Amino acid sequence: MQTYLDCFPCFLHQALRAGRVATDDPHKVKQVLDEVGRMLGSIPMQSPPPRTGALIYQKVSQITGNNDPYRELKQESIAQALQLYLELKQRVADSRDPLLTAVRVAIAGNVIDFGVNRVFDLEADIADVLEKDFAICDEREFRDALDQTEEVLYLGDNAGETVFDRVLIETMQKKVIYAVRGAPIINDATYEDALQSGLDRVATIVSSGSSAPGTLLEQCSDEFRDRFQQAKFIISKGQGNYEGLSGRREPIFFLLKAKCPVISRDIGVNQGDIILKRGA
Amino acid sequence: MQTYLDCFPCFLHQALRAGRVATDDPHKVKQVLDEVGRMLGSIPMQSPPPRTGALIYQKVSQITGNNDPYRELKQESIAQALQLYLELKQRVADSRDPLLTAVRVAIAGNVIDFGVNRVFDLEADIADVLEKDFAICDEREFRDALDQTEEVLYLGDNAGETVFDRVLIETMQKKVIYAVRGAPIINDATYEDALQSGLDRVATIVSSGSSAPGTLLEQCSDEFRDRFQQAKFIISKGQGNYEGLSGRREPIFFLLKAKCPVISRDIGVNQGDIILKRGA
Numbered sequence: 001m002q003t004y005l006d007c008f009p010c011f012l013h014q015a016l017r018a019g020r021v022a023t024d025d026p027h028k029v030k031q032v033l034d035e036v037g038r039m040l041g042s043i044p045m046q047s048p049p050p051r052t053g054a055l056i057y058q059k060v061s062q063i064t065g066n067n068d069p070y071r072e073l074k075q076e077s078i079a080q081a082l083q084l085y086l087e088l089k090q091r092v093a094d095s096r097d098p099l100l101t102a103v104r105v106a107i108a109g110n111v112i113d114f115g116v117n118r119v120f121d122l123e124a125d126i127a128d129v130l131e132k133d134f135a136i137c138d139e140r141e142f143r144d145a146l147d148q149t150e151e152v153l154y155l156g157d158n159a160g161e162t163v164f165d166r167v168l169i170e171t172m173q174k175k176v177i178y179a180v181r182g183a184p185i186i187n188d189a190t191y192e193d194a195l196q197s198g199l200d201r202v203a204t205i206v207s208s209g210s211s212a213p214g215t216l217l218e219q220c221s222d223e224f225r226d227r228f229q230q231a232k233f234i235i236s237k238g239q240g241n242y243e244g245l246s247g248r249r250e251p252i253f254f255l256l257k258a259k260c261p262v263i264s265r266d267i268g269v270n271q272g273d274i275i276l277k278r279g280a
Numbered sequence: 281m282q283t284y285l286d287c288f289p290c291f292l293h294q295a296l297r298a299g300r301v302a303t304d305d306p307h308k309v310k311q312v313l314d315e316v317g318r319m320l321g322s323i324p325m326q327s328p329p330p331r332t333g334a335l336i337y338q339k340v341s342q343i344t345g346n347n348d349p350y351r352e353l354k355q356e357s358i359a360q361a362l363q364l365y366l367e368l369k370q371r372v373a374d375s376r377d378p379l380l381t382a383v384r385v386a387i388a389g390n391v392i393d394f395g396v397n398r399v400f401d402l403e404a405d406i407a408d409v410l411e412k413d414f415a416i417c418d419e420r421e422f423r424d425a426l427d428q429t430e431e432v433l434y435l436g437d438n439a440g441e442t443v444f445d446r447v448l449i450e451t452m453q454k455k456v457i458y459a460v461r462g463a464p465i466i467n468d469a470t471y472e473d474a475l476q477s478g479l480d481r482v483a484t485i486v487s488s489g490s491s492a493p494g495t496l497l498e499q500c501s502d503e504f505r506d507r508f509q510q511a512k513f514i515i516s517k518g519q520g521n522y523e524g525l526s527g528r529r530e531p532i533f534f535l536l537k538a539k540c541p542v543i544s545r546d547i548g549v550n551q552g553d554i555i556l557k558r559g560a
C-alpha cells in the first residue's frame with residue numbers, strides 16, 4: 001500500500017505516542033517530533049507506511065535510548081491473552097464451523113495494537129469480532145487452498161495476538177512456519193514474544209530479518225524472502241503486513257480488522273470491518 | 281497559552297485540512313505537509329499556537345496560491361447564521377435572563393470552526409449550548425464589570441459566529457468596538473465578514489492588524505494594541521483568542537466552547553464544556 005496524505009499527521013501521532021512510552025522527558029519527546037517532522041519531506045508517496053514506521057521508531061530509540069519501549073505492554077498483552085486461551089479453544093471446539101471460528105479468533109487478537117490506538121477493550125472487542133459479519137470473506141478460496149497445502153507460512157503481527165494465532169494454528173492442523181519481526185518495533189511480536197505465547201509448541205518460529213512494523217520484503221533476510229516466494233499458502237495478519245504486501249501475487253490471505261481509516265479505504269471496507277481476503 | 285506536545289500532530293492535521301480546502305492538487309498538499317513538517321523543529325514550546333497557525337496558513341497560501349481558501353465556507357456560515365438571527369433574538373427576548381442567554385448564544389456561535397474540526401451540526405450544537413451548564417461561569421464579575429463600563433472591546437473569532445456576537449452586542453446595549461483579523465486566516469472573521477454579518481449597525485469594526493488565528497498582541501498594529509491596553513472591558517471569543525491572551529492582566533472575559541482537548545486541559549475543563557471566564 002502506498003502512503004496517503006492522511007498518513008503524515010498520523011506519523012507524527014505515532015512518534016508522539018511512542019516517544020511518550022519510551023521516556024518521561026518531554027524535551028526528548030519534542031526532539032522526536034522535531035526530527036520526525038523534518039523527515040516527512042523525504043517520504044515518497046509510493047513508500048509503504050511501515051517503512052516510515054521503522055524510521056520513526058529508530059528515531060525514538062536513538063533519541064530516548066530506549067529500544068523496546070513497549071516491552072512491558074507486550075508482556076501484559078501476552079499474559080492477558082493467555083488467560084483467555086482455554087476459553088477461546090473451547091469456543092472453537094463448540095462451534096459448528098471450527099475453522100471459521102478460529103479465523104475469527106485470530107482476527108479478534110488483532111485488536112491488540114498500540115500503533116494505531118492505545119485504547120481498546122479486549123474482551124468486548126473479541127465478543128464483537130466473533131459475532132460480526134465479514135466485510136470481505138474469501139472463505140471458499142481459503143478452505144480450498146488450505147486443503148491443498150502441506151505447510152503454512154504465517155506472518156505474525158502483535159504480541160498477545162500471537163496467542164490468538166496459536167488457536168488458529170492448532171485448528172488448521174498443518175505444519176506452520178510462524179514469522180516474527182527481527183527486532184522490537186512498537187508492540188509487534190518478536191521471537192521472545194512468540195515463545196512466551198507458546199507458539200514453539202505448534203509452529204516453527206522464524207524471524208523476517210526486518211524490524212519494520214509490517215512485512216517489507218526488501219528489508220527481510222534472504223532466507224525469509226526465499227521462504228516467502230516459495231510458500232504455497234501464506235496467512236498475513238494485521239494492517240502492517242497488509243500495507244507491506246497488498247498487491248503482491250503470492251498466495252496470501254489477509255486476516256485483519258480494519259482499524260485505520262486510510263487502510264479501510266484502501267481495502268474498500270468500513271473502519272472496524274473484519275476481513276478474510278485473498279491477495280491480488 | 282504555550283504549545284503542548286499534542287499540538288504538533290494537530291499542526292500537521294491543520295496543514296492537511298487547509299491544503300485540501302485550498303487546492304485539488306495532491307502534490308501541492310504534500311508540499312504543504314513537507315514544509316510544515318520541516319518547520320516544526322523551530323517552534324518553541326513557549327510560542328502560543330496561533331503564531332504557528334499563522335505560519336501554517338502562510339505556507340498554504342504560498343504553495344497553493346490561494347490566500348483565502350475558506351472564503352466560500354465563511355460566506356455559507358454567515359448566510360446560515362443570518363437565517364437563525366431572528367430566532368436567536370426571540371430566544372433572548374423571551375428568556376428570564378436575556379444577558380446570560382445572549383452570552384450563551386454568542387458561545388453557541390463558536391461551534392462554527394473549520395480550524396479544529398470541519399464537522400459540526402450547527403442547530404444541534406446551538407440547542408446544546410443554550411441548555412448546558414457552564415463549567416466556569418464568572419457571571420457576577422461579568423455583570424459588575426459590564427455595568428461599570430461605557431465601552432466594550434469585543435474580540436471576534438469566526439465568520440458566522442459574528443452574527444451570534446451581534447445578538448450579544450445588541451443585548452448588552454453598550455458602545456462596542458468589534459475587532460476582526462487583519463487578513464483572511466482559516467475561517468476567522470475579517471472586516472468584510474463582519475460587515476456581511478451586520479455588525480456595522482451595532483459596533484465599530486476595527487482590524488487587529490494581524491492575521492494570526494488568535495490575538496497575538498506583538499503582531500497587532502500599534503493602534504489596536506493601544507486600544508487593547510486601555511480597554512476597561514474586553515470580551516474574547518473563542519479558542520484562538522484565549523490561546524493568545526490567557527494569563528494576561530487586562531480585564532478580559534473569555535467566552536468559548538472548549539473544543540480542543542489540549543485547550544480544555546489548559547483551562548481545567550472537559551472537552552465540550554462552555555465557559556464564561558474572567559482572565560488572570
